[in-house]
């Protein structure tokens with residue numbers, strides 16, 4: 001735990017907020033500035049928005065003595081990432097009317113809209129609600145968007161998992177009327193104290209909280225990165241229970257030994273009937289035991305480490321009134337999406353996995369994603385499932401409609417050949433909107449991937465699936481610490497290079513080189529690819545190979561994250 005007993009500043013803001021109201025409503029009408037007050041910038045996250053500024057314009061505006069180019073990002077809440085054609089069309093319209101004209105699919109299966117001016121924030125959020133979706137709790141110290149495996153290989157099983165994701169999401173929503181009051185002109189409650197927050201209490205959680213459900217053999221939600229993960233236990237095509245895992249998380253601070261990424265540990269199996277109760281018990285354990293003094297030590301992963309896994313399990317069992325049973329072995333194929341192209345489920349419906357570069361949906365030369373997906377949505381012939389790997393699955397297409405959807409995809413240049421490394425790659429948003437970015441990510445990914453593809457080609461590895469992820473800083477929004485190759489931004493044009501994650505998402509990467517340029521990264525990868533091409537066993541992944549070949553050392557040699565070494569060597 002943190003040495004100080006003093007609560008973090010955000011705790012004070014939450015306490016004074018009158019259940020997340022603050023002065024957001026007043027701030028929206030203040031025409032003197034494009035910003036809102038400092039306290040409200042914390043509170044507005046709970047409503048699904050971040051205040052940002054365009055970092056490309058910062059210097060110029062400073063020179064012109066203008067305030068930063070304030071704008072807002074809005075994130076929707078779409079449990080399991082499933083939205084209807086009408087909802088897709090609504091987001092497309094909103095992006096054009098109020099945002100920057102593009103849609104951004106996130107690594108947690110939802111939409112982000114960027115570049116919204118303060119005066120357009122309320123109409124944007126109201127329009128999302130009119131489409132029967134919302135932005136409540138998409139950000140902030142609460143449970144965020146609940147993820148669920150995307151491709152419904154088995155319709156009944158996946159529908160059951162998605163239903164649980166939706167029920168957990170609904171159960172863990174804040175009950176405060178602030179959202180309706182501010183964004184939807186809901187009636188003002190006379191005494192806000194009357195509203196009970198049964199799960200969260202008056203100061204919500206110490207930090208953000210994330211839940212994902214995985215249906216083996218797909219770990220496309222990266223279940224081991226979640227604060228709380230549910231892995232379906234299947235018996236003869238039915239979900240008989242969920243293996244509950246806790247304490248995953250990616251965010252670290254460069255050079256800070258007190259921070260570490262972590263893969264989630266298993267608590268055991270609960271029945272499907274108890275899953276919502278277990279979710280609440282884990283959340284309230286974090287509410288009561290999480291560190292509210294130090295936000296860098298406030299995620300559930302630190303609570304689990306501080307309490308110890310056995311004590312944590314016992315506390316969750318006590319609160320939920322259940323006993324976990326031992327988990328059977330789990331087998332995941334990988335943590336990527338299924339390959340680009342057509343897939344069929346067990347009831348004969350078709351699904352098209354569409355590659356979207358870093359989740360950005362726009363019209364770009366012959367690749368007319370925005371127009372093409374608008375046309376498909378307008379046809380009503382497909383549902384839209386947003387994947388945790390920043391792609392979109394056009395889903396639930398009947399055999400009769402498949403040809404029409406295929407024709408629309410072709411007409412808009414969306415049936416393309418993408419290398420496996422590109423299809424699997426993730427890149428976080430980064431510059432220019434992310435306030436925390438230290439280096440480029442989304443904007444840099446296409447160019448960098450081209451260079452990696454050329455290198456793979458040179459070494460006869462062109463078709464090899466390799467999981468490569470790029471982030472602009474070590475917060476880990478594209479889950480880099482689970483990748484086979486990861487670039488993590490350190491400074492403009494400089495990255496830390498990590499190698500050695502597992503294809504099934506169950507193992508952390510290892511720090512390989514610190515603060516290096518593109519030329520240095522490519523030189524390192526040339527050596528690694530040459531060794532891999534020459535020395536790999538049949539079917540061996542790059543992540544497994546670099547460990548077996550000793551290219552990255554194991555934790556015991558100190559090549560692991562310094563914080564991770566500290567955690568493991570001081571545990572127990």
Ligand code: SRM
Pocket residue numbers: 050052073075105106107108109110112138144145208210225248249250251252299359427428429430433434435436475476477478479
């Ligand atoms: Fe993230 C903060 C974008 C998934 C860990 N993340 C941010 C902010 C809001 C920057 C900020 O605080 O000012 C970024 C906004 C950028 C922008 O301009 O849009 C941002 N995070 C994203 C998205 C959009 C990345 C993407 O390219 O898709 C993802 C939105 C997910 C969603 O729909 O809810 C996103 N962020 C993640 C993930 C991956 C996941 O959840 O599966 C992680 C790692 C997992 C985890 O939480 O441990 C992640 N984001 C962070 C952190 C580090 C948290 C920590 O424990 O230290 C921050 C910074 C913070 O919270 O202080 C952060």
Ligand code: SF4
Pocket residue numbers: 428429430431434435436437438441471472473474475476477478
């Ligand atoms: Fe921003 Fe860092 Fe997250 Fe990328 S990883 S979106 S740079 S906070």
